[in-house]
Amino acid sequence: MQCVDTTQLLKGVLDLAVLAVVGDEDGYGYDVLRRLRAGGLTEVGDASIYGTLRRLYGAGALTSYVVPSDEGPHRKYYGITPAGRDQLERQTKDWLTFSETVTDLLRTDSPDCPQGARS
């Protein structure tokens, strides 16, 4: 889906998702993309992910190195930096708090929601 609006919406969360994937294990562009898709982020365009990798690298949250290979092209791998790890931790906390707040808001707003019963 090439919808630019979605890209704008997901931009903040995309940072978090990309950092989480790279933090888990270093990867090159398509590798990261594959893992994100496997994780369920199917709505985001490829270009957004590549661009995000580049932006995070530029901001110092990711580092990069080239791994030569005899068969096929050299791959540029991305890894997470300590600053990136800090950002990941911080943004994870923020996201969890935020999503909890929004979820609570939604639950109280619709009292007939099946999951709604709050104690």
Add this chain to the structure above:
Amino acid sequence: MTTTAPRRTTLEIAAFVDEVRTQLANLHPAERDELLDGLEADLTEQQADGAVRTDLGDPRAYAVELRLAAGLPEPTRRLPRLPRRARLQVPRMDSVERLLDCSHVLFRGAVDAQAWRRATWEVVTELRSAWWVARAWLLVTLLDVVAGHSEPVSVIPSLGHPLVGPAVFAVAVLVSVLVGLGRLWPGSGADRPVASRVALLVVNIVAVVTPLTFSIPNPGYINDNDPYADGSDPYSAGYRDAQLEGQAEARQPGLHVGAKEVTNVFVYGPGGQPLAGVQLFDQDGEPISVPSTSSTGRGLDRQVPCPSYNGTTPLFNVFPLDQVQLRRDYCTPETMGRNAPTLPLAEVPPLN
């Protein structure tokens, strides 16, 4: 793993990448390469997988999305027409802010990389309060140096007035600490306005650089054991006195005994009687003269010496000199009203 659309060949992938590259033509070549590095390989691999995407899509849209995600500027023809000043300011502020943020992130990254660096940084951050006080002192002292006379640098900047200095210094310390804590402008955290961050950075740099321009007074008095350190030893004292005398003489030519100016000489003979017309010479045969331009008193009380004359030559070494009262100028041969001066001592004891 079924595909309904035909597989793209490597040629088509290459064409796609080329088109995207063209769309990114306004970027710096290095930036562009970084962005597209490995894209071709990735797309090829994607095709090999076949699972995710079979249609490459529109390269223009791809390029737009890539730019957006990477936070890069769009091609200029797509920029909305901003008023001239806004168009100049906005990108600059943005890049300055990014520079500050990037520098901060890089620095933290470098510090966090190793345990000893983290420990050192912890100690340094503990000294922040000392820096705030030092910053206030440096800036007030700079003000003192710039505004005042060339006083030596002192522990409490004086600002030319005994009460003003410490008061200003105390206020400066307070302000510096509050700014450092973030209670006062510009606040704390990463969402401070860029101009404030840059301004604070400039203030800090000025505070660090100014000590290099101070002239610290020679702390010789600190050294208790060195007898020559404070200049009170006989050698230094004598030298200093001679210097003063020499300076005094250079400023005021004439007759001095020590620092006292002599305007007339009264001579008494061995029997104690006052003598007149005495010609005085020093050990080199030079006349001991009162300068022709000497005077005492002002206005109606002004007295100038009148010389004796050898022909037309005035002699100021013949004592005691006559005096005349003149409001200005000096005694000439035509001047009327010259008198012999009053003897300071009517008589002196005769010598044996």
